[in-house]
Every structure is written in C-alpha cells, then in structure tokens.
Amino acid sequence: MRRTPAKLADGREIVYFDEGGAAREPAPDTRDLPPSATGSEMRWDPLLREWVVVASHRQGRTHLPSSDDCPLCPSVGGRATEIPAASYDVVAFENRFPSLVPDHGRELEDVGELEPSRRVGAGRCEVLVFGSDHRASFADLSPERARTVMEAWVDRTLALSALPGVEQVYCFENRGPEIGVTLHHPHGQIYALPFVTPRTLRTLDSAEEYRARTGGDLFADVLRAEQEAGSRVVARTEHWTAFVPAAARWPVEVHLYPHRAVPDLPSLTGAERDDFGLLYLDVLGRFDALYDAPLPYISAWHQAPVRDPRRGLARLRLELFSVRRAPGKLKYLAGTESGMGVFINDVAPETTARRLREVAQ
Structure with a gap:
C-alpha cells in the first residue's frame, strides 16, 4: 500500500491510500474555497456529567446530493470534488463541515450556565472514502480493499492520537438514510475527540x-x-x-x-x-x-x-x-x-x- 499526503485548496489535509503501482503525484485542488468553519464549541451537562458539542455551522452541509453532484466522487469531466483525482482506492481528508475544529485560541464568553463550561470544540473530523464507485457499499468491497481500509484506520488512529489534546479516536460508518446519512457514496468518518466518550x-x-x-x-x-x-x-x-x-x-x-x-x-x-x-x-x-x-x-x-x-x-x-x-x-x-x-x-x-x-x- 502506498500512502500519499497532500493539501486541499483551503489547507485541509488529504491522504491517499493506494493498493500498489507507481507512486501517486497528487493533482492540485483548483477550487476557490472559503476557509473552513471554526464555530464548534463544547458545553458541559452538569446532570449527566457529559460534554455536548454545539456545531451550528453544520446546518448548511451537503445533504443527499444527486450522483452528479456527489462531493466524494473522483474529479472528472471538469467537475471538481473534495478528491482532486480521476481515480483512487481509499482516501482520508479533513471534513469540510467538521463537528470539531482546531483550537486557535478563540475565546468564548459565559452564556449564563450554572457553572461556566464553554470550550472550543477542539479536535479533528475526517472523512474516509472506501472507493470511487458511488453505487457500492462496504459489503461490495474485495478483501484486498477491506484490508486497505483497515490500514487507513490504523494510519489515522496513530496520526490523530498524536495530536495535542486528543483523548480518543473514534472510527465509524453510517449507512442508509434511515440512519441519517447525508451522502450516499460509501464512506465512514473518524473523530479525534478532546474527551473520553461517555x-x-x-x-x-x-x-x-x-x-x-x-x-x-x-x-x-x-x-x-x-x-x-x-x-x-x-x-x-x-x-x-x-x-x-x-x-x-x-x-x-x-x-x-x-x-x-x-x-x-x-x-x-x-x-x-x-x-x-x-x-x-x-x-x-x-x-x-x-x-x-x-x-x-x-x-x-x-x-x-x-x-x-x-x-x-x-x-x-x-x-x-x-x-x-x-x-x-x-x-x-x-x-x-x-x-x-x-x-x-x-x-x-x-x-x-x-x-x-x-x-x-
């Protein structure tokens, strides 16, 4: 397996995991993208003693687009997507609409809680795409591709665990609109959380x-x-x-x-x-x-x-x-x-x- 890191137009990291062949030369992301959202915060529930993440900027995220507008498909035919490549095997990249964001020292004011608890929702959210076939699912993957996904999980767990302030790395997949999936293309997500989950x-x-x-x-x-x-x-x-x-x-x-x-x-x-x-x-x-x-x-x-x-x-x-x-x-x-x-x-x-x-x- 070959691992190739690169950057998207707005500075987000993308990593290609290819199953052999020649080394990948990442294509540039030619899109004119605004900076990523930075509005995430965390609030402490004193009754359940749990953190709640508030990420209101996610209301405007892409929701069940047609296959012609899928942001996880390869960039072909003059249509630029989140993955600036004509083909790929497995790809991980920073989510454009993250629930957790890097902490750049943003200060949050007290909103009148019992005890002030507001904190920046510091962490990282990544999307892991299992393949370029829009109509496939994980069940359709070959054993070789399943192993590549496993290696991507391992790679991202190691990388995200090393980030300052990360307490737990959570890899998961949601499949089906009944679950709440907003993109049909086969993919999962990885959260680098600033706390240990309940x-x-x-x-x-x-x-x-x-x-x-x-x-x-x-x-x-x-x-x-x-x-x-x-x-x-x-x-x-x-x-x-x-x-x-x-x-x-x-x-x-x-x-x-x-x-x-x-x-x-x-x-x-x-x-x-x-x-x-x-x-x-x-x-x-x-x-x-x-x-x-x-x-x-x-x-x-x-x-x-x-x-x-x-x-x-x-x-x-x-x-x-x-x-x-x-x-x-x-x-x-x-x-x-x-x-x-x-x-x-x-x-x-x-x-x-x-x-x-x-x-x-």
Missing part, C-alpha cells in the same frame, strides 16, 4: 469493578461466555468472533471481538487485520440478506482512550447495529429509550443470531 467511561467503570470483584478481564470473559454458549455466535474465524450480545439493544446487533486482547487498531497483527476483513464482509453480507435488501446500519469501532490511566482495561471491538426490525419497519427510539435510556428490544438476541446464521451466503 460510553467508554462507563465500560471502563464496569471493567474496573469487574476486575476488583472477580480478578478477571470483563471483555475476555464476555467473549468466552458467548463462545461457550454458542447460541448467539454468528460466525467465527481464527482470530475473531462475531456474536449477538446477550443484552442486545437493537433488533439487529452484532459485536466483533478479536480473540487476542488488544487496546486499539494499531495493535492488531497483520494476520488479525487480514482475518477481520474476511469476517466483516461475511457479516455485512448476512445483514443485507436478512431482509433481502440493503440494511441501514451503524458500524462503530471502540478503541482504548489515548491517555486515560485505565487504558489497559479497555479492549478493541467493533459494534454493528441496525434500526431495521422487519421488512418495511424501523425501530424508533420511543419514550423509554429517548426519555430514560431504557432500551426495549422487540427481537430476542438468540433469534437474530439464528437468522443471521441461516442467511449465510
């Missing part, structure tokens, strides 16, 4: 309590229990197991755990990276076969915090879930889920796992 903190608390109570590794024991039970295992390879968790919140939910406990993507061996792609493509194929239609989903990598002293308690894993509960029916977050955070799953996890095993291609 879910990560809560799982670290759980792992710490479990270690003190039992002396064991919570994530290793969850994986072992699922493997021994077997009823919720969807597929298994030499280095990974995909299973529906016993307490799944979503009608279709699968977690992918590496058999070896590692904190983050860069810690995976070459064999583990290869093996992941094969299993992930298999699981995505099962997702689309479940209702004989592309399944909307969120695919979320959980990596250890960059600097948290409890980093050693964390474990890399991928959580994949869909809001589709039946053909033509979506699960909406109703009063219990949205109001109180109490999930009610209409489908038994064992049933979901059995269905996903049965639709193996």
